[in-house]
Amino acid sequence: MFSKVLIANRGEIALRVLRACKELGIATVAVHSTADTDAMHVRLADESVCIGPPQAAESYLNIPSIVAACEITGAEAVHPGYGFLSENARFADILEAHGIAFIGPTADQIRTMGDKIEAKRTAVALGLPVVPGSTDAIRSDKELLRVCEEIGYPVLIKAAAGGGGRGMKIALSAEDVVQAAASARAEAKAAFGNDDVYIERYLATPRHIEIQVLGDGKGDAVALGERDCSLQRRHQKVWEEARSPALDEAQREKIYETCADAMRKMKYRGAGTIEFLYENGEFFFIEMNTRLQVEHPVTEMITGIDLVHAQLAIAAGGSLGIKQDEIRFQGHAIECRINAEHPQTFIPSPGVITHYHPPGGLGVRVDSAAYQGYRIPPHYDSLIGKLIVHGNTRAECLMRLRRALDEFVVDGVQSTLPLFRELIDHPDIANGDYDIHWLEHFLAKDAAA
Numbered sequence: 001m002f003s004k005v006l007i008a009n010r011g012e013i014a015l016r017v018l019r020a021c022k023e024l025g026i027a028t029v030a031v032h033s034t035a036d037t038d039a040m041h042v043r044l045a046d047e048s049v050c051i052g053p054p055q056a057a058e059s060y061l062n063i064p065s066i067v068a069a070c071e072i073t074g075a076e077a078v079h080p081g082y083g084f085l086s087e088n089a090r091f092a093d094i095l096e097a098h099g100i101a102f103i104g105p106t107a108d109q110i111r112t113m114g115d116k117i118e119a120k121r122t123a124v125a126l127g128l129p130v131v132p133g134s135t136d137a138i139r140s141d142k143e144l145l146r147v148c149e150e151i152g153y154p155v156l157i158k159a160a161a162g163g164g165g166r167g168m169k170i171a172l173s174a175e176d177v178v179q180a181a182a183s184a185r186a187e188a189k190a191a192f193g194n195d196d197v198y199i200e201r202y203l204a205t206p207r208h209i210e211i212q213v214l215g216d217g218k219g220d221a222v223a224l225g226e227r228d229c230s231l232q233r234r235h236q237k238v239w240e241e242a243r244s245p246a247l248d249e250a251q252r253e254k255i256y257e258t259c260a261d262a263m264r265k266m267k268y269r270g271a272g273t274i275e276f277l278y279e280n281g282e283f284f285f286i287e288m289n290t291r292l293q294v295e296h297p298v299t300e301m302i303t304g305i306d307l308v309h310a311q312l313a314i315a316a317g318g319s320l321g322i323k324q325d326e327i328r329f330q331g332h333a334i335e336c337r338i339n340a341e342h343p344q345t346f347i348p349s350p351g352v353i354t355h356y357h358p359p360g361g362l363g364v365r366v367d368s369a370a371y372q373g374y375r376i377p378p379h380y381d382s383l384i385g386k387l388i389v390h391g392n393t394r395a396e397c398l399m400r401l402r403r404a405l406d407e408f409v410v411d412g413v414q415s416t417l418p419l420f421r422e423l424i425d426h427p428d429i430a431n432g433d434y435d436i437h438w439l440e441h442f443l444a445k446d447a448a449a
């Protein structure tokens with residue numbers, strides 16, 4: 001195992017990784033921008049290095065500064081968290097060239113899955129079911145119209161370099177598809193510097209169901225169950241649960257085995273998430289995230305497996321430590337992302353948290369770097385913390401979540417807590433009866449009322 005790890009991130013995820021390191025007796029190095037001098041991850045780490053000014057491009061994304069911080073402190077490995085450099089293949093390559101371990105997959109695996117067209121082609125080769133559509137970038141209007149004719153309208157035009165829901169356009173018919181493709185291209189070029197687009201059938205009412213995987217990089221892999229992340233706003237997940245209220249045991253077993261098998265074939269290394277849309281009993285691969293995800297705690301709560309411990313062990317050359325048939329799923333878990341945002345308009349609300357009281361009690365976990373008096377800087381994402389609740393059944397989990405939401409106090413800034421207090425009493429939520437559009441419809445009705 002490593003003796004010192006540098007955490008190239010901030011906020012709750014930096015704390016999450018730090019806690020796992022402490023448990024394993026690994027010394028920790030925090031890095032921070034000048035805006036984060038008072039941040040919790042800096043206070044709790046064994047050492048810290050300031051890597052630049054507030055702008056992420058000059059600090060948390062500054063590869064030379066982070067490599068220098070490793071060299072100064074003698075860190076043997078870097079955990080990238082999520083976001084920032086976590087899916088940056090060049091960063092993984094540079095660390096390797098400096099003899100520093102990247103706690104994540106190989107640079108090639110990141111590269112393959114980072115290009116969505118390449119990822120889809122790889123998914124097909126690995127035996128994963130994909131959304132019907134093109135498996136190549138669309139080169140001409142003629143080809144565009146031919147592919148759309150084949151898969152049928154409506155279609156979704158997506159950017160090869162896409163992320164965060166950007167560069168996606170729906171076209172309902174041949175009349176508007178050429179125009180929609182041109183605008184998707186322009187948006188992709190501006191956002192990602194790459195205007196390659198591809199086409200997928202637009203699924204009308206799917207759920208978003210993703211499978212957590214772990215691979216040892218040598219051909220062994222397991223699937224740690226699914227998460228249902230259908231409750232989204234602007235393609236951003238808001239509420240995640242494990243397991244999905246929509247699947248039965250036979251469907252689960254089949255998709256777990258398909259995913260674990262795919263990861264064995266590609267000799268995947270580390271933690272990853274294979275994302276699917278699920279409609280009428282069928283799974284359709286949309287992308288793979290080659291990192292730890294925000295919503296990983298719901299999987300930990302139902303499996304009892306610490307995913308960061310597993311990441312550290314794998315990066316140090318160890319084995320998975322568990323076989324597929326040894327994994328036991330216990331109860332139900334739900335995560336709510338509590339953001340410093342207005343609960344209706346979602347406008348960010350940075351500022352000082354004047355009162356902070358996180359909930360506690362059996363089955364309640366809060367992953368957060370917030371504290372009373374903490375000033376949420378305006379430079380980064382607006383996550384205050386994640387409330388994760390576990391229960392023996394989904395009903396018990398909801399009951400506990402309602403209580404925990406009531407207890408949670410965040411004053412001084414706006415937060416999305418009131419939204420969750422509203423959601424929890426909705427019959428569709430109680431019944432687990434929602435798809436990827438449900439939350440947008442709910443919010444639109446709320447705004448009209």
Ligand code: ADP
Binds near residue numbers: 164201275286
């Ligand atoms: P990004 O990388 O930009 O997040 P994804 O491919 O992961 O893009 O898709 C994000 C979200 O967009 C999905 O969770 C789903 O809500 C919606 N989406 C993606 N592909 C389709 C599709 N073919 N049909 C309908 N909705 C889709």
